[in-house]
Amino acid sequence: MQLLMQEINKAVEGTILAKNEETFTAASVDSRNIEEGNIFFALKGDATDGHYYIEEAIKKGAKAIVISDRSKLPIINDYSGIIMVKNTLEALHRLAHYVRMHSPARIVCITGSMGKTTTKEFTAALLSGSKNIFKSEGNMNSLTGFPLSLIHIMPEHEIAVLELAMNHKGEIECLTRIGKPDIGVLLNVSEVHLEFFYSIEEIAHEKLSLVNNLSEDALVVYNNDDKYLRTISRNPRYSYGLLQESDLKINSIEKLEPFGFEGNFTEKDMNYHFHFPVRGKWNLYNLLAAVGIARKLEVEWDVILERIQRLQVPRMRGEVIVLGNNICLVDESYNSNPRALEESLKDFSIMQCRGRKIAVLGDMLELGKNAEIFHRQAGETISKLGFDCIFGIGNLIESMLETIKKEAGNKIELYLFKTSQECRDFIIEYVKSDDCLLCKGSRGMRIDIIVNALKGNFKQDK
Structure with missing residues (x-):
C-alpha cells in the first residue's frame, strides 16, 4: 500500500477531522506493534477498545488514526491525521478491498x-x-x-x-x-x-x-x-x-x-x-x-x-528437533483437533526410537458438546499404538487418560496436569537419553512452554 490520507478516506467512506500529507504504507490494529508511519485503526472488541490506545499508537509513530468514537479522542498533535467512520472494522475491510482492487x-x-x-x-x-x-x-x-x-x-x-x-x-x-x-x-x-x-x-x-x-x-x-x-x-x-x-x-x-x-x-x-x-x-x-x-x-x-527438496514446515507445526542426549522432539504445539491428532499419533508411533515414546498432549478446544467423546476416541487410538508414556494437560484430557487406562491397563504410564507450567518441571526430570517426544495441543493450552523448556534444558548437539 502507498496511499495518501485523502485516498484512504475515500476508500473507508469516512470524514477527515485532521489532515496530513503523509504517504502510508502499512496499517495496524495493535498499538504495541505500531511502526513509524503506520495508520492505526481503533477497533472495538469484546475485551478492549482501541480508542484507549490512540495516544500510545501516536507516541510509537502512527501518523494517522481511524476512529468511530469522537468522545474518546485524546489531545492529538497537529501532525496526526484523524479519520472518523461509523465502524472501524468495516473501514479496515473497505481499505483492504480498495488496495486489493488496485x-x-x-x-x-x-x-x-x-x-x-x-x-x-x-x-x-x-x-x-x-x-x-x-x-x-x-x-x-x-x-x-x-x-x-x-x-x-x-x-x-x-x-x-x-x-x-x-x-x-x-x-x-x-x-x-x-x-x-x-x-x-x-x-x-x-x-x-x-x-x-x-x-x-x-x-x-x-x-x-x-x-x-x-x-x-x-x-x-x-x-x-x-x-x-x-x-x-x-x-x-x-x-x-x-x-x-x-x-x-x-x-x-x-x-x-x-x-x-x-x-x-x-x-x-x-x-x-x-x-x-x-x-x-x-x-x-x-x-x-x-x-x-x-x-x-x-x-x-x-x-x-x-x-x-528444501521445503521445511513452519515452527510448531511438525518440526523434528534432535536435542542433546539424542532426544528427539516433534513439535506440533501450535494446534490440535481430532483428525490431526490421530494422524500425528499414528505417524509418530512408527518413527524409529531407541528410547521411550512419549506423547505430551493438551486439550483439544472448541469441539462443543462432543468434546469428551473426541478425547475418549483419541484415548482408544493411543492405547493401540505402543506408547510408553502419556502426559495429559488440561481438563478434557482427563477423559482421554481414563480411556487409555481402561484399554491398556498399566502398560502405559499416565500423568495428568492442569497446565503446561505445572507439567514443565516434572517432564524435564522425567526425560532420558534417546527418548522421543510428540508435543501437541490446542494453542490455548500453551504446550510450547514445555517445548521451549525441553529445548532449553537439552540443548542441541553442535
Missing part, C-alpha cells in the same frame, strides 16, 4: 480445517525466485489479520499468498469478498470449531462459501480426496489427491528414514519424481496443493522438483 498482484487465498499456514509456506517457497512474492506473516488470516495482510501488498508484488480462517458463520464469505482471490484453495474439512457449528456439514458449507463467492474466471484448487470437497463442479477448477483420479496425483509413495517421502507426481499422464524431506502423510496433501498452485501459476516442473 493491486496488479494475483491473489491466492488458502482455506481449510488444517494445513493453511504450512501450505502457504510451501507455496511461497515454490514460487519464490520465479516471481516477486508477498505472503502473509504467521497466521494473519482472521477478520482483522487478513485485511491487514492485503493492505501490506506493494505495487511491485506479482503474487500474494494468503490464508483465510474462520470460527463463525459468514467469515469465509466476508473475507473472500474483501480479497477477491484469483485462485481459491480448499485443503480439507474436519472437526474444528464445533463449539460454534452444529455439525461438520455446517463447517463444510462455510468453507465452500469460498467457491461460491469467487469471480467467474477465478480458479479453484481443491483436495479431491476430501468427501466434502470433491463435489465441487464449477469451472475453472484443478483437483489434487492421493486416492481419487485428479488433475494432479502422487503415485508410488515410499517413506524415507528418518522421515520424509519420495514418489511420483502425475499430471496429464506425465510422471515427475520427487524427494520431500517432511514427515507426515498429511503434509503430502499440503505439498500437492502447493505444487498445484505453482503449476497453475506457470512454474516449470524442474524448478518445482528442485525446490521441494
